[in-house]
Amino acid sequence: MIQLENLTHTYSSEQGKNVAVDNISLEIHKGEHLAILGQNGCGKSTLAKHLNALLLPTAGRVIVEGMDTKDESKLWQIRQTVGMVFQNPDNQLVATTVEEDCAFGVENLGLEPKLIRQRVDEALATVGMSEFKEKAPHLLSGGQKQRVAIAGIIAMRPQYIVFDEPTAMLDPHGRSEVIQTMQKLNKEENITIINITHFMEEAVLADRVVVMDKGKIAFMGTPKEVFRQVERLKALHLDVPVVTELAQAIGAETGIDGDILTIEELVVSLCR
Amino acid sequence: MPLEVKNVEYTYSPNTPNASVALKGVDLTIDEGEFVGIIGHTGSGKSTLVQLLCGLMEPSEGQILIDGVDINNKETPKDIRKKLRLQVGMVFQYPEHQLFEETVLKDICFGPKNLGFNEEEAKKLAKDAMKKVGLPLKYAEESPFDLSGGQKRRVAIAGVLAMKPKYLILDEPTAGLDPQGREEILAQVQQMQKELGITIILVSHSMDDVARFADRIIVMNKGEKYLEGTPREIFAHDEELISLGLGIPQVTQILKRLQKEGWAVRTDIVELDAAKEEILKAWRARKGGNNHA
Numbered sequence: 001m002i003q004l005e006n007l008t009h010t011y012s013s014e015q016g017k018n019v020a021v022d023n024i025s026l027e028i029h030k031g032e033h034l035a036i037l038g039q040n041g042c043g044k045s046t047l048a049k050h051l052n053a054l055l056l057p058t059a060g061r062v063i064v065e066g067m068d069t070k071d072e073s074k075l076w077q078i079r080q081t082v083g084m085v086f087q088n089p090d091n092q093l094v095a096t097t098v099e100e101d102c103a104f105g106v107e108n109l110g111l112e113p114k115l116i117r118q119r120v121d122e123a124l125a126t127v128g129m130s131e132f133k134e135k136a137p138h139l140l141s142g143g144q145k146q147r148v149a150i151a152g153i154i155a156m157r158p159q160y161i162v163f164d165e166p167t168a169m170l171d172p173h174g175r176s177e178v179i180q181t182m183q184k185l186n187k188e189e190n191i192t193i194i195n196i197t198h199f200m201e202e203a204v205l206a207d208r209v210v211v212m213d214k215g216k217i218a219f220m221g222t223p224k225e226v227f228r229q230v231e232r233l234k235a236l237h238l239d240v241p242v243v244t245e246l247a248q249a250i251g252a253e254t255g256i257d258g259d260i261l262t263i264e265e266l267v268v269s270l271c272r
Numbered sequence: 273m274p275l276e277v278k279n280v281e282y283t284y285s286p287n288t289p290n291a292s293v294a295l296k297g298v299d300l301t302i303d304e305g306e307f308v309g310i311i312g313h314t315g316s317g318k319s320t321l322v323q324l325l326c327g328l329m330e331p332s333e334g335q336i337l338i339d340g341v342d343i344n345n346k347e348t349p350k351d352i353r354k355k356l357r358l359q360v361g362m363v364f365q366y367p368e369h370q371l372f373e374e375t376v377l378k379d380i381c382f383g384p385k386n387l388g389f390n391e392e393e394a395k396k397l398a399k400d401a402m403k404k405v406g407l408p409l410k411y412a413e414e415s416p417f418d419l420s421g422g423q424k425r426r427v428a429i430a431g432v433l434a435m436k437p438k439y440l441i442l443d444e445p446t447a448g449l450d451p452q453g454r455e456e457i458l459a460q461v462q463q464m465q466k467e468l469g470i471t472i473i474l475v476s477h478s479m480d481d482v483a484r485f486a487d488r489i490i491v492m493n494k495g496e497k498y499l500e501g502t503p504r505e506i507f508a509h510d511e512e513l514i515s516l517g518l519g520i521p522q523v524t525q526i527l528k529r530l531q532k533e534g535w536a537v538r539t540d541i542v543e544l545d546a547a548k549e550e551i552l553k554a555w556r557a558r559k560g561g562n563n564h565a
């Protein structure tokens with residue numbers, strides 16, 4: 001479990017203070033798939049960076065599997081427990097080949113070389129980048145880089161993975177691969193997934209959706225509970241999935257439910 | 273005058289073991305005032321193509337013509353080539369690469385100043401642009417590096433809008449924007465096209481966005497132009513697009529699924545309102561049919 005206890009983060013600069021995360025308390029349960037939504041600048045990335053001690057609270061606490069992120073002696077263990085995939089892959093790739101890059105984190109885990117190799121191969125296959133093994137990361141296109149970054153984290157087999165807009169730069173195929181990977185890691189490996197996204201269609205796949213606004217949690221619930229609140233979401237610069245919008249537009253006449261979240265659900269309702 | 277790409281080829285690191293051909297045999301014409309969408313799998317050459325269009329890189333083979341002039345022909349006077357290039361505004365795929373000044377306002381002023389506007393004029397253009405991209409003026413004196421991902425992107429877009437380019441190229445401009453920001457920026461860009469006649473080239477991985485905003489779509493595949501046509505024409509090729517790593521807009525997917533269930537619906541529809549009408553029409557017909565039965 002990851003516990004946020006009255007987590008606050010204030011950035012200080014010459015312009016003054018900016019409370020980016022404002023007194024948030026939240027428990028992230030092991031094995032769950034959590035989505036975090038919220039408008040630009042509402043504090044999602046700032047919150048995310050607290051989950052593996054990239055940032056420390058300016059007030060309150062973050063406890064990862066019983067370890068306080070302020071405890072420096074636990075830093076290594078915390079980073080191994082919670083992996084992070086960022087918005088921009090350029091800042092994440094460091095080595096001279098894709099394969100080395102993917103191995104970078106795993107090598108520090110003290111595993112046998114054979115096992116390292118196996119994990120790297122599997123991770124690259126999972127994201128569909130095996131054939132690029134020998135290529136230099138800086139020669140890849142944006143979407144390709146992002147897949148390598150994800151492979152690097154997957155190879156470390158952390159208990160939690162925080163994805164900060166991992167699919168923002170991917171083509172539809174790459175996006176669905178990453179989403180499927182995320183689901184697979186969650187369902188089959190029981191890895192806890194925390195997905196920060198601006199795609200409502202991705203949030204639908206989560207067990208629980210947290211909606212943030214101005215550094216606070218505005219509301220949360222299951223995808224059905226959250227996406228029923230169209231007006232509230234729109235007021236927070238968010239939206240509902242296209243399917244939901246369509247279902248609501250034809251709901252009055254056809255009598256189908258307004259809380260439809262997937263194409264399958266819509267088709268089934270209409271054909272009933 | 274159009275923007276023309278003539279038989280263009282581009283190779284990264286030519287004559288080295290790492291040589292990689294990113295574009296081959298690309299021919300296109302983008303007419304003045306058009307809104308063109310470019311889609312293609314990751315690595316298909318979209319960013320390479322638009323960087324050639326804005327004169328940032330030179331093609332290995334072939335020509336890029338702006339208003340009929342080859343922007344890479346050394347025989348054309350340098351100042352003329354520079355002037356042509358300045359007509360093309362480009363929002364890069366990763367906004368961090370574009371930001372470098374100490375404050376947001378200075379950053380956005382950079383382009384207009386480069387075009388010869390004085391401090392006052394540049395500031396005015398910059399503030400107007402901030403409004404257009406939904407960036408509150410309170411951020412004007414902040415460091416661009418202290419902003420969130422989506423805020424940085426808005427700064428980068430504002431910097432280019434402030435220059436009022438004749439041709440505006442946006443490489444994945446909405447990646448990382450919240451749904452409202454996405455909507456606002458695309459609507460803003462469309463307004464610039466409709467009201468000011470600015471030519472728009474939008475590179476995007478969102479089939480829904482290009483379907484809604486582009487007059488014409490160009491599909492890139494493995495460095496080549498694979499298809500071009502109106503959104504309806506392009507998204508009729510659903511299976512082909514999926515095999516290219518792409519997809520079709522969500523409303524089109526819904527109509528295709530209904531058709532598979534035996535509904536008499538058209539499937540060449542890409543907008544939500546039109547899809548709604550089409551589904552209701554079919555629904556009424558089915559209901560009517562059932563009543564008679």
Ligand SMILES: Nc1ncnc2c1ncn2[C@@H]1O[C@H](COP(=O)(O)OP(=O)(O)OP(=O)(O)O)[C@@H](O)[C@H]1O
Nearest residue numbers: 011020040041042043044045046418419420421422
């Ligand atoms: N390094 C920093 N220094 C100062 N302020 C910052 C810094 N990073 C972010 N901020 C500010 O903190 C607030 C929250 O930013 P954060 O990056 O957490 O937002 P976000 O929800 O991830 O947004 P986005 O959807 O755009 O990625 C914003 O007002 C931003 O300007």
Ligand SMILES: Nc1ncnc2c1ncn2[C@@H]1O[C@H](COP(=O)(O)OP(=O)(O)OP(=O)(O)O)[C@@H](O)[C@H]1O
Nearest residue numbers: 139140141142143284294314315316317318319320
């Ligand atoms: N600086 C570079 N050096 C060498 N090769 C490169 C470089 N930049 C891109 N490439 C290669 O050129 C090809 C086209 O890349 P490009 O960035 O144009 O693709 P893209 O369509 O914009 O992809 P994405 O959708 O991921 O942004 C890719 O195979 C990529 O690996």
Ligand SMILES: [Mg+2]
Nearest residue numbers: 044045420421
């Ligand atoms: Mg963020």
Ligand SMILES: [Mg+2]
Nearest residue numbers: 142318319365
């Ligand atoms: Mg690109």
